[in-house]
Amino acid sequence: MKDTSKLWDLLVVGAGPAGIAAAINARVRRKEVLVLGAEIGSSKLRKAPQVDNYPGLSGISGEELMERFLDHARGLGAVIEEARVEMVYPGEEFTCMTKDFQMFKARAVILATGVRQALLLPGEKELLGRGVSYCATCDAGLYKGKDVAVIGDSPEAEGEVNFLAELCHKVYYFPLYKGDVQVSSNVEVRLEKPRAILGEERVNALYLSSGEELPVSGVFVIRDVKPGEQLVEGLKLDDGAIVVGRGMETNIPGIFAAGDCTGKPYQIGKAVGEGLTAALSAVAYLDQR
Numbered sequence: 487m488k489d490t491s492k493l494w495d496l497l498v499v500g501a502g503p504a505g506i507a508a509a510i511n512a513r514v515r516r517k518e519v520l521v522l523g524a525e526i527g528s529s530k531l532r533k534a535p536q537v538d539n540y541p542g543l544s545g546i547s548g549e550e551l552m553e554r555f556l557d558h559a560r561g562l563g564a565v566i567e568e569a570r571v572e573m574v575y576p577g578e579e580f581t582c583m584t585k586d587f588q589m590f591k592a593r594a595v596i597l598a599t600g601v602r603q604a605l606l607l608p609g610e611k612e613l614l615g616r617g618v619s620y621c622a623t624c625d626a627g628l629y630k631g632k633d634v635a636v637i638g639d640s641p642e643a644e645g646e647v648n649f650l651a652e653l654c655h656k657v658y659y660f661p662l663y664k665g666d667v668q669v670s671s672n673v674e675v676r677l678e679k680p681r682a683i684l685g686e687e688r689v690n691a692l693y694l695s696s697g698e699e700l701p702v703s704g705v706f707v708i709r710d711v712k713p714g715e716q717l718v719e720g721l722k723l724d725d726g727a728i729v730v731g732r733g734m735e736t737n738i739p740g741i742f743a744a745g746d747c748t749g750k751p752y753q754i755g756k757a758v759g760e761g762l763t764a765a766l767s768a769v770a771y772l773d774q775r
């Protein structure tokens with residue numbers, strides 16, 4: 487992993503088409519760019535067997551298009567690292583904390599995290615911050631010695647489960663994916679589906695598909711793609727999409743957004759165009775400062 491003491495001009499969260507287009511255009515303008523992606527590229531785009539609507543490259547496979555995007559950005563000197571960003575903290579400069587507690591600093595940030603069309607559980611929004619958490623790294627300490635449930639939609643959540651198991655009295659794990667589950671032996675893996683998070687002032691139980699109300703003090707929901715407001719406190723959203731202006735600026739000065747995370751249509755061309763616009767706006771923001 488890179489030197490985390492460096493102050494980057496621009497940090498891009500997400501290495502899909504939007505993030506890579508942003509990185510390419512910021513490099514063309516000679517900015518120091520770090521891209522942090524939970525994966526290198528976009529598994530979404532890689533799944534497209536054939537892309538027929540990207541200008542000039544009719545019929546190209548998603549896999550090849552993604553590789554070409556990455557080669558282009560790397561060729562221009564963008565640094566692309568695999569790391570999941572957990573939180574972005576605004577300030578005089580921005581600090582991005584990754585899942586493994588590394589801190590990266592940048593003068594501007596572009597969010598290009600894509601979209602996940604997942605419904606929230608009943609009670610999830612209402613009890614957010616009052617027993618519902620999206621980040622074990624950030625909130626585990628609040629649940630020391632308590633019973634918690636973790637809902638994970640990919641094996642990536644298992645690291646967070648094991649981390650919680652070191653601190654909590656009891657951890658119930660609800661994997662929402664198929665395949666092997668590898669968690670510590672003191673974690674109870676449950677195969678029922680969580681249906682709702684219960685509680686008035688605070689979370690007190692998880693309601694399961696079996697009809698059981700499992701008493702817990704906290705519920706960690708670990709999704710592959712976090713909605714924007716879980717990444718940056720105070721970020722303005724509309725129906726789950728990050729609200730942006732024509733320059734792809736968000737309501738937080740110095741933070742821009744591009745691609746599927748800003749709303750429909752969910753298309754490569756739109757993601758790439760927004761990535762370009764966000765990069766140019768970020769460059770203008772940096773140059774003004």
Ligand SMILES: Cc1cc2nc3c(=O)[nH]c(=O)nc-3n(C[C@H](O)[C@H](O)[C@H](O)COP(=O)(O)OP(=O)(O)OC[C@H]3O[C@@H](n4cnc5c(N)ncnc54)[C@H](O)[C@@H]3O)c2cc1C
Pocket residue numbers: 499500501502503504505522523524525527528529530531533534535536537538539540569570571572598599600601710711712717744745746747751752753754755757
């Ligand atoms: C099967 C399929 C076929 C498709 N075919 C077409 C097509 O033919 N034409 C077309 O125009 N579009 C197509 N699309 C849509 C297209 O793939 C998306 O619109 C495009 O990939 C959006 O790019 P993006 O960069 O905004 O988001 P994504 O491609 O979703 O990339 C976002 C990246 O950010 C990463 N990320 C998320 N959260 C974090 C975090 N906290 N920290 C670090 N990284 C993070 C994700 O892992 C992901 O890699 C298809 C989609 C699918 C699923």
